[in-house]
Amino acid sequence: MVVFPNAKINLGLYVTEKRPDGFHNLETLFYPVPWRDALEAVPANGEEATFTGSGLVVDVEPEKNLVMRAYRLLQREFSLPNLDIYLHKAIPFGAGLGGGSADAAQMLVMLNHLYKLGLSEVRLAEYAATLGSDCPFFIYNRPMLATGRGEVLSPVDFSLKGYTIVLVKPSFGISTPEAFAGIQPKKPSASIAETVAQPIETWRGTLLNDFEPHLFEKYPLLADIKQQLYDRGAAYAAMSGSGSTIFGIFRSDVSFEMAGCTVFKAEL
Numbered sequence: 001m002v003v004f005p006n007a008k009i010n011l012g013l014y015v016t017e018k019r020p021d022g023f024h025n026l027e028t029l030f031y032p033v034p035w036r037d038a039l040e041a042v043p044a045n046g047e048e049a050t051f052t053g054s055g056l057v058v059d060v061e062p063e064k065n066l067v068m069r070a071y072r073l074l075q076r077e078f079s080l081p082n083l084d085i086y087l088h089k090a091i092p093f094g095a096g097l098g099g100g101s102a103d104a105a106q107m108l109v110m111l112n113h114l115y116k117l118g119l120s121e122v123r124l125a126e127y128a129a130t131l132g133s134d135c136p137f138f139i140y141n142r143p144m145l146a147t148g149r150g151e152v153l154s155p156v157d158f159s160l161k162g163y164t165i166v167l168v169k170p171s172f173g174i175s176t177p178e179a180f181a182g183i184q185p186k187k188p189s190a191s192i193a194e195t196v197a198q199p200i201e202t203w204r205g206t207l208l209n210d211f212e213p214h215l216f217e218k219y220p221l222l223a224d225i226k227q228q229l230y231d232r233g234a235a236y237a238a239m240s241g242s243g244s245t246i247f248g249i250f251r252s253d254v255s256f257e258m259a260g261c262t263v264f265k266a267e268l
């Protein structure tokens, strides 16, 4: 069976509190975007499970790949057979797009389907939360307001259908711990749900990503990309998650290129 895990963007991202467990509480709106990997699982040819990667190179040993960790998690609980797993990476990592989490979540969903495990979305999301803070979102994969570590989710009646999204990933990535290291948690300046209910052109200056100030200072190219997206007519532009991808939302089709960056464009 083959599935095509998709990325996400964050509309607003407020880091509200440091927690005793070392994580941070946050508030954000996760929105799915159609930049996709390809993930296949078939019964193993040999005596062992295998993992084969292609596309963008993820520099971790196979058993540490989130897809294998997702598989081992359910294999332990449900005595699943050995599988040959193939992951073709197109979604950049260190990008704030949740690509690794998307792959892991879709692995859980695929195993639930293939082996008729009968796990509800809520149970799958609980497994996903042990793999990463934004992993549960990808079980539902529809617009969600998130709090807690990012794993406390509530559906939101909100759509960007018909808009064009442009995602601009510079050549460098940013690790999540690096992004959190420069943060002073504070209460959000505005409610995300209330802001996104207003016309998109009003979001600029109101719908904020708390990681932007210190990361834009460290990596001025990020601010430059955001400005260029606005200069090209974006209705709204911001960094996704903990970076380094900057996205622009446009009311109509646009062409956008930037030297040294990977650009992905789609109609939502």
Ligand code: C5P
Residues within 6 Å of the ligand: 022, 023, 024, 025, 026, 131, 132, 133, 134, 148, 149, 150, 176, 177, 180
């Ligand atoms: O959960 P995830 O694996 O994505 O987290 C990676 C790291 O990012 C954590 O170890 C933590 O340092 C930081 N993090 C955080 N608060 C969150 C999510 C992640 O501090 N809500």
